[in-house]
Amino acid sequence: MNDEQGRMDGDSHALASAKVLSLGEQLLQEGQMLLERGDRAGAAQVLARARSERDTLLQAHALIETHDLMGSFRNIMGLDCTISPQDDIFGFFAGHASSTNPLRDYLADGWRTLSELMLLLEAVGQPLLQTPSVLEFASGHGRFTRHLVKAMGADRITVSDVVPDAVRFATQTFGVQGLMSASAPEQVQWPRRYGLVFVLSLFSHLPRSTWSRWLKVLWDAVEPGGLLVFTTHGVKAAAFDHVALDDEGYFFAASSESNAIDAQEYGTAFTAEPFVLARIAETVGAESLVHKSLVHFWNHQDAYVLRKP
Template identity: 30%
Template sequence: MSTGNIASIRAFFKKTKDKIFGATQCSEDSPASDNSSLLIANVREKRLARAYIDAVAKNRSTFVDLIDPDDEMYLFAKNNIGQKETASYLYFKSGMEALQCIENIVRFGGKSFGDIESFLDFACGYGKSTRFLIQELDLDKVWVSDIYEGAVDFQKKYFGVNGFYSQTEPSKLEFPRKFEVIYVGSLFSHLPANRFEEWLLTLYNVLEDHGILILSTHGESLCPAGCQVDPSGFTFLRSSESRSLSTEEYGSTFVTSEWVKKLARKLGIINIYFMEKELWGSQDIYVITKKKMSLLNNLRTNNFPRGNVESIQISKDGDIRVIGWAIDKEFGAPVKEVCIYAEDELLGKATLGMLRPDVEKHFGRADCLKSGWEYNGGDFVKDKFGEKDPSIIIKALIKGHRSEVTYLMSIEPLKQ
């Protein structure tokens, strides 16, 4: 990728930034521009997403915040998770958490992003994680591939990365080269057994000798209620969030680590490391290498805490109540501190240590029981945040014992 092409891409974003997630003259549910090929969020959704990007992006001015209208990961968030106004925020948050997972594994492998000469985001979708990755790597070192040609085209056009189309059958796909790091987020969590085996071997074969393959799966604990788990350790359901892919080829897959490791041995894959629920607090991660990397024997979870802002209540008298949960992935709960902000103004610190058996059960850790937190404050005056704001951004800064992470939620100001 030439310097001129990179400059033209950045110039495009500078020109269109306001039209996509900036200050637009539109109603809350109206698009900011007609005839746009890009998804335009409503004002509240836009402000929340922008607040998250400003909080976490390495370079806010060059971060690519465009979302394609066919992006199924975004549409799934909009239609199935939380409130519609949080969809973009949840989408970007998911991409950032994927980057944190990758960076942690790469670091334990004795590398840094600056050392990587070739990175493949396989089954990349429309770039939920790639948009964060390109803030760490030169564009000419990043490759993307997906069965959706529009997803690859979108990333090549707007991110400036290399890309090639994938195939349903691994044997029909010609890879342009081998790769030092291959990341496969949430593909193996959808494959039937034969494709799982074929893609695992195919991707292993295009890994550089000193490379790292990172893939995620659903563990059996994520099986839907009432689902009969196959005693083999591999359960495949013919359903998924995809609107177009055949459920024979792309469903929902739930596997045990024993099943995956047994398959790896069958394929001659010796070096494999397992991290339970490492990705998004739900999907299991497998790290595979061709050559033995002794540093990976010490592989541990990344130390970013996990949590959520679950509800915000404001009384007519101006009292505010914010409720959520948080865990330190190394030390459990309670975390060190949870600070509550309205916009950028600190309201106070939450009370920690409330019992959350649901969180304990999800993570399968007794030390996560006291993960609940709650903030109660009085005299919450909306006037200080500006009458023209369509919403107020409430932020919870969760501080673990080694690092911190930002969670956000949007609310409407009280009516006078």
């Protein structure tokens, strides 16, 4: 082999081993260079294109939001729209075939949850904005928290989740108080009691072994006169997913959208109304139920409102 041939072979090997950038990655690099040059308008245009590519969507979104560029969701919604790369719920939206704009769908879904919660609390005469303290349990990475903070202020809100990164992200990003949860309900220690304990889509994931145990522990977190609001997958959701409930009106499958929690601990559960009412009666007393609204949240989750004497 002559020197020229060796050089050509070396160049070919280097080219072959070099990473080929996707369109999104090329746009992301260009956008960062424009930001470094101070060209905010140019960067906004390029990063908006990078945001439309699935592989660079969150990175481009983060740059647009951090630098408050034209097209940021912060400017549209008036709240912190930072999204964690570890957010499983955002991952669910981003991977769903029906979501053509996962950022918009994710952020709008949190706003929708806020409106649905406010309507539910109006029905029992305890408006959200007049609630002195809120515990959002199984809060995740803030899909709903960010909207709750805008409505109420961070000082009245505590979030809790079994995933450490979720609690850390919410406290650092939204300024709320954070409380680590646990796999076993009885291991959770409440530092105080709350005027509202809101548990969105936890009981829709619980196995039979912990369903009533979590209900009891969460009831303990409610202050006298306060409310516990929780949701379930009811019969409409079961029918939509072609699930057959057992004689008690219950079904569980060890599968969910979460990658961070064991599926046997956090799968997918469906419960008929009689099952839920029986668990309420035997755990905290039937008289605690003050309102229920079937198919209330997201047009497929049932809502139950309990008041502590």
